[in-house]
Amino acid sequence: MTLITDVRLRRVLDSRGNATVEADVLTESGGFGRGKAPSGASTGEYEAIELPATEAIANAREDAIPRLVGEVHAGNQRDVDAALHAADGTDDFSGIGANSAVAISMAAAKAGADVLGAPLYQHLGGTFRGNEYPTPLGNIIGGGEHAADATNIQEFLAAPVGAPSVEEAVFANAAVHQEVHDILADRDLPAGKGDEGAWAPSVSDDEAFEIMDEAVETVADDFGFAIAFGLDVAGAELYDADEDGYVYDDGVKSTAEQIDYIAEKVEEYDLVYVEDPLDENDYEAFADLTDRVGDQTLVCGDDLFVTNVERLQAGISAGAGNSILIKPNQIGTLTDAVDAIELATESGYESVVSHRSGETEDTTIAHLAVATDAPFIKTGAVGGERTAKLNELIRIEDNAV
Numbered sequence: 001m002t003l004i005t006d007v008r009l010r011r012v013l014d015s016r017g018n019a020t021v022e023a024d025v026l027t028e029s030g031g032f033g034r035g036k037a038p039s040g041a042s043t044g045e046y047e048a049i050e051l052p053a054t055e056a057i058a059n060a061r062e063d064a065i066p067r068l069v070g071e072v073h074a075g076n077q078r079d080v081d082a083a084l085h086a087a088d089g090t091d092d093f094s095g096i097g098a099n100s101a102v103a104i105s106m107a108a109a110k111a112g113a114d115v116l117g118a119p120l121y122q123h124l125g126g127t128f129r130g131n132e133y134p135t136p137l138g139n140i141i142g143g144g145e146h147a148a149d150a151t152n153i154q155e156f157l158a159a160p161v162g163a164p165s166v167e168e169a170v171f172a173n174a175a176v177h178q179e180v181h182d183i184l185a186d187r188d189l190p191a192g193k194g195d196e197g198a199w200a201p202s203v204s205d206d207e208a209f210e211i212m213d214e215a216v217e218t219v220a221d222d223f224g225f226a227i228a229f230g231l232d233v234a235g236a237e238l239y240d241a242d243e244d245g246y247v248y249d250d251g252v253k254s255t256a257e258q259i260d261y262i263a264e265k266v267e268e269y270d271l272v273y274v275e276d277p278l279d280e281n282d283y284e285a286f287a288d289l290t291d292r293v294g295d296q297t298l299v300c301g302d303d304l305f306v307t308n309v310e311r312l313q314a315g316i317s318a319g320a321g322n323s324i325l326i327k328p329n330q331i332g333t334l335t336d337a338v339d340a341i342e343l344a345t346e347s348g349y350e351s352v353v354s355h356r357s358g359e360t361e362d363t364t365i366a367h368l369a370v371a372t373d374a375p376f377i378k379t380g381a382v383g384g385e386r387t388a389k390l391n392e393l394i395r396i397e398d399n400a401v
């Protein structure tokens with residue numbers, strides 16, 4: 001019933017106006033699924049390779065489609081993803097492109113769910129999972145690689161940890177976003193938005209901390225539940241090997257100073273989440289920081305782990321971090337992403353499912369987060385490509401998908 005009968009690939013736009021890959025998967029009994037690849041800006045050194053969209057499409061047409069059509073069942077995700085690996089023949093999807101791979105992988109999952117007549121999260125998670133809803137981390141103020149002339153830290157993320165529902169949490173993050181706009185206006189600080197819709201004012205990181213703290217407190221009072229905040233430092237982008245340290249507008253911090261700085265901010269602002277506080281090659285520094293603050297906050301590896309089980313295993317052995325960011329396009333298939341989540345869960349690490357800075361209206365990650373009972377999802381606060389996922393979470397919670 002779910003035998004794949006056609007795979008169609010095309011070039012479509014992402015939220016930055018770049019070309020990305022869209023895949024349609026059709027099955028014998030009329031099942032249909034469509035997936036679109038996102039794209040990063042602050043990409044990790046060890047991520048699977050995204051090819052130019054036209055090249056990824058041409059290569060996947062030649063090598064992957066013949067291995068799928070008439071050969072593989074869309075309902076069997078492991079077979080679909082194994083066929084994509086076999087077609088690619090490399091360790092990093094540089095053959096067919098991780099963008100073609102992830103678009104096909106997600107489209108096949110949706111076609112499998114369509115044939116079953118089940119929501120995607122239930123197809124992916126099974127009937128015994130998907131009873132927890134993730135807390136959305138909303139990107140409110142940002143800079144780094146996502147906006148010029150703004151903060152050095154890439155993302156200041158609202159975390160409505162006390163919200164009674166996904167719906168309340170999503171609206172709280174949007175309210176924090178609006179509150180920050182008002183605070184910036186009061187301080188005569190004009191601000192455009194970065195790639196993910198976060199405000200990108202020309203302020204110091206210290207001022208951004210103060211503004212976030214004020215905004216989450218105000219909105220928490222209005223909504224009547226706790227709202228904390230966290231960071232994606234994107235440390236690999238700040239680290240400069242020639243300087244042997246982390247380069248900020250106001251000077252360079254050694255690795256030891258960077259660890260102190262982040263630990264102090266965790267204490268001062270009760271941060272609940274700190275992603276990539278250190279360089280992607282420095283497991284040892286991650287382990288030192290995790291020793292210091294790992295019982296108070298999530299220390300999450302994004303560029304450090306790149307959703308890769310081998311890198312995660314190395315981190316677990318080293319005691320580096322206590323959580324992993326999960327981005328399906330970083331590793332190329334849903335199977336690889338779920339394998340990383342399973343290893344994390346077995347090892348006491350939390351999984352945080354995430355969007356990319358270049359996104360589309362695809363909603364797969366909302367379903368993946370629910371399917372795997374992930375405690376957090378990072379998918380922005382405002383902007384159509386972000387609200388596509390947030391609104392889908394509201395629908396999932398309302399049993400409306």
Ligand SMILES: O=C(O)[C@@H](CO)OP(=O)(O)O
Nearest residue numbers: 040041042043355356357
């Ligand atoms: O660093 C990150 O976590 C992501 C998403 O916020 O950014 P990018 O997609 O540019 O890697």
Ligand SMILES: [Mg+2]
Nearest residue numbers: 232275276302
């Ligand atoms: Mg990151």
